[in-house]
Amino acid sequence: MITLDYNRIPRHIAIIMDGNGRWAKARGLERSMGHQEGAQTVRDITEAAAKVGVKYLTLYTFSTENWNRPSHEVAALMALIIESLEEELFMKNNVRLRIIGDRSRLPEFVQKALERCEHNTAANSGMTMVLALSYSARWEITEAVRQLAEQVQRGVLRPEDISEENVQNQLTTSFMPDPELLIRTGGELRLSNYLLWQCAYSELYFTETYWPDFTAEHLYAAIEDYQSRERRFGKTSEQVTTH
Numbered sequence: 001m002i003t004l005d006y007n008r009i010p011r012h013i014a015i016i017m018d019g020n021g022r023w024a025k026a027r028g029l030e031r032s033m034g035h036q037e038g039a040q041t042v043r044d045i046t047e048a049a050a051k052v053g054v055k056y057l058t059l060y061t062f063s064t065e066n067w068n069r070p071s072h073e074v075a076a077l078m079a080l081i082i083e084s085l086e087e088e089l090f091m092k093n094n095v096r097l098r099i100i101g102d103r104s105r106l107p108e109f110v111q112k113a114l115e116r117c118e119h120n121t122a123a124n125s126g127m128t129m130v131l132a133l134s135y136s137a138r139w140e141i142t143e144a145v146r147q148l149a150e151q152v153q154r155g156v157l158r159p160e161d162i163s164e165e166n167v168q169n170q171l172t173t174s175f176m177p178d179p180e181l182l183i184r185t186g187g188e189l190r191l192s193n194y195l196l197w198q199c200a201y202s203e204l205y206f207t208e209t210y211w212p213d214f215t216a217e218h219l220y221a222a223i224e225d226y227q228s229r230e231r232r233f234g235k236t237s238e239q240v241t242t243h
């Protein structure tokens with residue numbers, strides 16, 4: 001029996017959706033079938049997160065490194081991304097879509113469909129679903145450094161004025177708070193170049209469950225686990241429990 005404290009729902013949950021390929025292989029199916037099933041999980045988890053009041057859900061959908069997969073798998077994933085952008089789902093759940101990542105590397109038809117969906121859902125005020133596409137944290141941080149260097153070169157920023165806030169403001173995630181909770185499905189215990197700056201103090205939750213098998217119940221169990229933890233941010237336990 002899962003009991004959630006509705007006053008302590010994480011505002012931002014980031015997920016590394018892993019295990020589609022192994023889910024398919026275990027059933028003697030093509031990897032693409034795992035991705036198809038995974039797309040259904042995206043719909044279910046989006047609804048489940050919105051329902052309990054999560055404000056931002058950031059899903060690692062395609063990493064910079066994933067461009068190195070066989071071209072037919074990349075093509076299948078691109079087609080699936082488009083197929084999954086069902087506006088009905090966004091409208092019904094009052095969800096807004098945002099994209100982070102190097103969009104310029106995505107095929108033109110994918111860029112167009114994403115732009116359209118972002119535009120059509122921009123006024124939705126419930127949860128923001130953020131898809132990390134052609135994203136990697138090192139790419140993002142490198143871009144931020146380049147932007148700051150350009151500002152210094154133009155004379156609008158002095159090197160001594162560069163602060164954590166400046167850096168943060170140059171990241172693709174500057175419109176949202178850092179994730180309180182990071183979930184990785186599929187059993188691997190690594191971050192795979194995801195939100196390295198933003199997850200500095202996130203609570204990490206790893207589960208063996210493959211992404212296509214991940215349900216609303218699994219999500220709520222992860223939130224419950226998060227709520228049982230004490231977030232100390234470098235302080236002592238006494239400091240954070242006495243007011």
Ligand code: IPE
Pocket residue numbers: 017018019020021022023061062063066077186
């Ligand atoms: C995650 O599942 C989806 C993407 C990376 C696009 P995988 O495709 O990595 O599945 P496994 O890790 O091979 O099982």
Ligand code: IPE
Pocket residue numbers: 016017018019060061062063066188190192
């Ligand atoms: C991470 O999964 C990227 C996404 C979930 C989109 P991978 O399956 O690509 O990660 P590695 O290669 O096992 O680290």
Ligand code: MG
Pocket residue numbers: 018019020186
């Ligand atoms: Mg994987």
